[in-house]
Amino acid sequence: MEFFEDLKVDYKAGNKENYSGRISKLDNQYWHQEILFSNIEDFKVDNSTDIGIVGYVCDEGVLRNQGRIGARKGPKSVRNKLGKLPIHFENKKITDFGDVICLDNNLEDCQKALSKTISKLITNSILPIAIGGGHDIGYANFNGIKDALKSSTKNKIGIINFDAHFDLRTVETQPNSGTPFNQILTENKNARYFAIGIQQQSNTKELFEIAAENNVPYVSSFDCETFTSTLKKKLDAFIENVDYLYITIDLDGFSSAFAPGVSAPSPLGFTPSFVYQVLPFLFQSKKVISCDIAELNPDLDIDGHTASLAARLIDFMVFNA
Template sequence: MSFFNNLKVDYSAGNIKDWTGRKTALENQYWYQNIQVSNIKNENFNDEIHIGLIGYSCDEGVRRNQGRVGAKKGPASVRNKLGKIPIHFNNRNIVDFGDIICVDNHLEDCQKALSKTISKLISNNVLPIAIGGGHDIAYANFSGIKDVLKNSTKNNIGIINFDAHFDLRTVETQPNSGTPFNQILSEYKDVSYFAIGIQQQSNTKELFEIATKNNVSYVSNFECEMFSEDLKNKLNSFIKTVDYLYITIDLDGFSSAFATGVSAPSPLGFSPNFVCKALEFLFESKKIISCDIAELNPAFDVDNNTANLAAKLLDFMVLNA
């Protein structure tokens, strides 16, 4: 039986041809010189791998949520920019495991395939960083984490979501990019949710009511002008209550001055500087078990600025992991 259990999904293994950059006679100057590639189906993890990249090439959830499709090309766009970034980290064995690719409208199978991949990476002490794709990536990533911890006594997961939206919509007919955290809170115990950057104009009153009912912690976009001591204290209190942290970044939480290439751009979002300071603080906890970056839509990107932002956020995660 195949690794993906005959799910209706395509898979493309990591390919070194996807990684290019400035030519140099010196070694280990850029990401493209440092990255390794592998096939998640065949990887036996005999060698120590610190971080595993996996693409989630899917925007079916965005389509179902009546958003702007195009995020399925996000992983390729991030690799294109990431390969050209100079490296400033040491002793990081990073492997690109390629892309899980949604076939037709089979979103749920694509999520199951990513979940299996996340589980395999964590089980082998690898930090996964998934690249989307729509924010339905969150349900898949979290499901993979919970699968690994199902027999552990330490299985309380805290979700930190950098986002303009709660993504707490109820599933009326089919799951989509706006339902992942409602699904998670409905299906799993021992989970806490903290949303950073919530915009009132991007969430209905019902979503605020759902957040209150489920004890969701959140700060508004107006509280994200700077990484304040008050926010540090709120996050510290949250971190103390959980065993692990799952970090997910929806690029539409950024101001459209920094991120035009997303499914739902907004001029009122936070800045890259704010998110980097918050990430640095969160990684200091040593509790992060998995990460992802969602909603990059190259079809609407301007001069690849949003792809460049996503790549540099990923690089920043690696620097702090």
């Protein structure tokens, strides 16, 4: 694996066998009929791809954060649901670039591998949508964006995180799924962070203090019933002060009625309807540069509800991109 040289990771290229669905005599009806497949190591630019799917097969960060493991199975579960969805977008080519796979607890190498993949896609004018895996995917995705913009004067990256948790824990011994945005803000003066869906009972006082020290705007889950004009104004101000937007969705931000298959479910989360209202607003800014969905744990899912939600969110992102 020359592209991932010196990194202790595994990699599997995009594979049609991960997608299945209803057989149709007509073209352009279902995802499994239209999605393309490629190997990031051999990828050659031919302007045939608009959006790239990549899996982050890793739950080492969740394990380090004392969560319930199983998120490494997320990408496969989401693809299974995604293949069955009907297509309602036009003139967009989507390619699955496969999975970067964590080996022997080497979280940091897996993050670096995903960062290289994200950077390569963005450099080739492809919008990445990554599927986790733990929310440590956030640190990897951000660094990929940062690398792709290293030669640009427009490099102020705004992070929009739909989540019950700030994920602003300080790194005490090792990074984990609870530390990514602290790591990002500590290391990058051009990073800005906005958290949507924060639950008081899911965050310590220390985390609220860290958010305040870093001037992190946030919205409580209690204010996520509908997309209010107040939230629009806050997001408008945030978007105006950044060059690009990185959207990350932690599925544990949703109410457990919609997303039971996560390590830390909660009945107090937001609804899919709320996120469906906010996402088009973010994409209308024309600043979205990368996206991901994190924390699906198929071992804890009920009848595939959470995987189905994740797949539909990806489909909705593609529709609005």
